Amino acid sequence: MAKLIAGATVSLDGFVEDADGSSAALYADFDELTASGYMQAVQDETGAVIMGRRTFDMAEDPDDYADNYEFQVPMFVVTHEPPPVTPRSNGRLSVTFVTDGVESAAQQALEAAGDRNVTFIGGADVFGQLLAAGLVDELSVDVMPVLLGDGVRLFAGGPTATLEKVRVEQIGVRTALRYRVVR
Template identity: 35%
Template sequence: MTTPLGTVTCDITISIDGYSAGHDQTEERPFGDDGSDGTGEKLHAWMFETPEENKAEVEEFRAAKAYIMGRNMFGPVRGAWDRPWNGWWGDNPPFHVPVFVLTHHAREPQPMEGGTTYHFVTDGIESALAQARAAAGDGDVTIAGGATTINQYLAAGLVDALRLHIVPFTMGAGTRLFEGVPRLDLEQVRSRAASLVTHVTYRVLR
């Protein structure tokens, strides 16, 4: 009997002009020139300044049984990969399940507090997805970003759903969602406006 597969969902916060980070990301400024101090304070204020208002969306994100992220989301500084660095999610990252990090830099799996283990995948997006699906069982896999990683999965036709958290300001430049992605047909599943963000979920039609 074949075990049913969960949904592959991309979940990302973007400015209203589609950017998830500015240029010049560093270890101290993970979101680069994002229109604030480079820490994503403006982009992700909806999570931290109004958590109760957006509790359902945060819980939905945390319900995944495995995650995939790009190297820049783990940590973009090239030198950081040459030393024992835990990424900028701290000693107890919020995932609490396996996280598969796309990278060209091979590393041993990195267990963290709270149940998160980072697995560093060097053989491409399909391998990362296969490993994440195996870890998730019949649970959902969330591709957490950044935009470059999500664009690769969208272009390859490997995404079932897209959850966007759209913040009402323009960034103007940086890493942009849908860059280089062929035309997509999407079905809007739901949307909800909050005080600092609009949440929209789309099904990717094939």
């Protein structure tokens, strides 16, 4: 059965963005990460992606997702308002803008994923909404050895949860933590 895995990269002090709204310091290892066996395993297990609109808008050209995005699977973008033009798709990747909440996005993504998992990519707010709604089966949190000091916290004022460790991996300077949400 497919699981919803909420993923994020954080600084050691728990931020997903610095005070200027940048996450660049958290991806200083991007080339090493994308070439790693760890990332290949995440791609292999992923049948659909959920992300927030701000995360989606980080792409300079949304049409580039169809050619260059590391997850070539259906994408479900949680938003209040879809863009006027739907980005290009290909035979593997399509983009659906979901305006009726995280529950709908999760349901659509789980259906699209089939027997593979749904990976939530980003947006601290949507991450918290998914967790609060009880939709997250596992957390996949990568910790980078940097202190941002201020910015957007991943778990600021969010719901409480009991977690069970699944695994810990080291990928270069990055530490990947995986937890099962205990219900």
